[in-house]
Amino acid sequence: MLIVFEGIDGTGKSTQVRLLAEALEARGLSVVTSREPTDGPFGKKLRESMIEGRLSPEEELQLFYDDRRDHVEHLILPALEAGKVVILDRYYFSTMAYQGARGFDPAKIREENEGFAPVPDHVFLLEIPVATALERIGVRDGSGNTFEQEGNLKACAGIFDTLEEDWLHRVDASQPPEDVHAAVFALLSPSLQTPSPQA
Known part of the structure; x- marks a missing residue:
């Protein structure tokens, strides 16, 4: 199973990746977590x-x-083929949002990525107001890197708003982390039900 957490900066994606990984491992599942950009040579440049x-x-x-x-x-497909649950902090939906905000066509970005990257089983889109996001990441008076500028985050949030799929779940991330996790786990639970052994 491939699970992705998405959302603008400051929504608490890395915390939710960790909490979900711990919960699934407690159920006996083998879990691999990762993030994008990665720590590889291309991700390092980014x-x-x-x-x-x-x-x-x-x-x-x-x-x-x-x-x-x-x-x-090197990571996602081998882990999935080994029967592991892969949980990602960002995936190609962030590229759609952040590069879409720079003028590229989000639909084209998605089409090109889905030509080589597996479509997730579940995407949890963590949503908070841009003002709250700026407070969380400590940006004041327009400071912060260019990914974290208010106008850029608003444009990214607007692109995230256009996403609509059965496997995409919108979650209010303004709640305490434990409540966000509970909401995520409740949405994921039906996919975790294992069929009863045949008599």
Whole structure:
């Protein structure tokens, strides 16, 4: 099973990845957690650009694609094929939102990614007001990296708002982390029911 947490910065995705992984491992499931951008060579360049200044839109988008191809090939697919649950902090929906905010077509980004990246079984879209997100990430008076600017986050949130799939669940992330986790687990529980052994 492939599970993804998405949302703008400050929604608590990494916390929810950890809480869900712990809950599933307690049920005896084998879980692998990861994030995008990854810590690989392409992801490292992207993370450096968040601090040192954003790359050109074209270069940034290509790095996200290269990073994801590497991620899919070396971690995501092998783990899924081994029967493990993979939980990700961001996936190609973030590329749709953040690169869409830079002028690329989100629908085209999605189509290109789904040509090589497996579609998740569940996406939990954590939602909070942009003002709350800025407070959480400690951005004041427009400071922070360019990914965290208010206008950019509003544009990203607008693209996330357009997503609509049966496997995409919107969760109010303004609640305490434990309550968010409870909501996530309740939505996921039907997929965790194992059939009774045949007599």
